[in-house]
Amino acid sequence: MSTSHWKRIVVKVGSALIAPYQQGCSSHYLLGIAQFIANCRAQGCQVVLVSSGSVAAGKHRFSDVAEPSVSLKKAMAAAGQADMMATWDKLFDFPSAQLLVTHGDLRDRERYVSIKETIFTLLDHGLLPIINENDAVTTDKLRVGDNDNLSAMVAAASDADALIICSDVKGLYTKNPNLHDDAKLIKQVSDISEDIYAMAGGATSSVGTGGMRTKIQAAEKAISHGIETMIVDGFDADTFNQLLKGQNPGTLFTPYDEPMQEHLHWMTHTSQVQGELIVENDFDADLEEQDTQLTSDDVVAVKGNFSVGDTVLVRKGDGTKLAKAKSNYSSCLLHFISDQEDREFANNAQQKTGPLISDKNIAILEQI
Ligand SMILES: Nc1ncnc2c1ncn2[C@@H]1O[C@H](COP(=O)(O)OP(=O)(O)O)[C@@H](O)[C@H]1O
Ligand SMILES: N[C@@H](CCC(=O)OP(=O)(O)O)C(=O)O
Secondary structure, eight states, X not given: OOGGGOXXXXXXXXXXXXXXXXXXXXXXXXXXXXHHHHHHXXXXXXXXXXXXXXXXXXXXXXXXXXXXXXXXXXXXHHHHHHHHHHHHHHHOSSOEEEEEEOHHHHTSHHHHHHHHHHHHHHHHTTOEEEEEEOGGGOOTTTOOOSHHHHHHHHHHHTTOSEEEEEESSSSXXXXXXXXXXXXXXXXXXXXXXXXXXXXXXOOOSSSOOSHHHHHHHHHHHHHTTTOEEEEEETTOTHHHHHHHTTOOSSEEEOOOSSOOOHHHHIIIIISOEEEEEEEOTTOOOOTTSGGGOOOTTTEEEEESOOOTTOEEEEEETTSOEEEEEEESSOHHHHHHHHHOSOHHHHHHHHHHHOOSEEEEEEEEOOXX
16 A cells, blocks of 8 residues: 555545534635545545535535435535635645546446546546535435545546545544444454444434445445545545655555456446346246346246346345346337237347347345
8 A cells, every 4th residue: 555556546525624623615624635635646546525515614514404405415415515616726836627527427337438438538637536426416216425435436437546534534434433432443353253343323414324334335346346445534634644755544445356347347336227027936047148147938927117238126025135237128118029929029129129238247245
């Protein structure tokens, strides 16, 4: 672990660091982070910044509500995003660029590749991409919902070597340190098990989203792509000195030795299931094998509304998840085929359109 060995990193900064006083943005805690980013760039390491804070920055423009509604939060984000960008921009002597994305963008392969292209073009031209969720336009169906998971998706899209999540605590503790005095910092995690998830609670600040749980989810996504991940204290200026010296100031999640291929990682961790193909409980064909491709004869039910190219979940009737895959058929056509008495019809349709799922876009799931 050393900044001088990293070619590219993603730094994620939480809301509490950007708007610590709930009165718009403050550069107070951002100076150390900005200096760290500048130092990394000077060492030849490209940096992508995922910055939260639009809601926190825009909050003071609205009358005080204890629990703002989703539409009020979207309006706060619209009001605060420019302030957040301007606050960062003031701290750099190189240009930055804003990229606002939703899960609707990231789970669509064409738009995902387009986002990747923009990130790389900005980096190649020496700009700092600053990425946030486009909160103002999201709906329940479209949002990632938290910037921890977003930063892991961005780290995968950027082919980063490391993801540094700057939070308001030193790292992952055995329990929430804001609620338990005897909580102990965990310095290194090499296996993200259920026990690790059990330690992680939600956010206790009014502006944070997700707390530690979404940070563990993000680490899980990133390490499976071979990206080492750290949760560090963004409030402590010494954090960044330690990072520059190659030390671990918080919790380090070690990456998989054999990372998933980019396409499979996207299918597993970024694409979203739009429907389900349900097969018999005794189905045991290898879905990745060309000659045992899924046919409409194997499928006992089709759930959800999906189009050609959407991601579907293939699962058994008993709930066992088999694979996430790209569908070559729409749900409408599959229903039409299964409603036909004449099996010849289904065979002819499949001969023309090919197997139900594309053999190049299958992520086999651990059977749970
Ligand atoms: N096991 C844990 N270790 C550390 N922090 C935890 C833990 N469980 C819950 N938390 C909470 O997670 C918070 C950090 O998440 P969050 O508020 O979303 O911050 P950020 O804005 O940095 O994303 C901590 O301040 C703490 O209250
Ligand atoms: N997109 C939101 C950030 C949501 C979020 O995940 O916040 P945080 O937990 O502070 O990283 C915003 O800009 O306010």
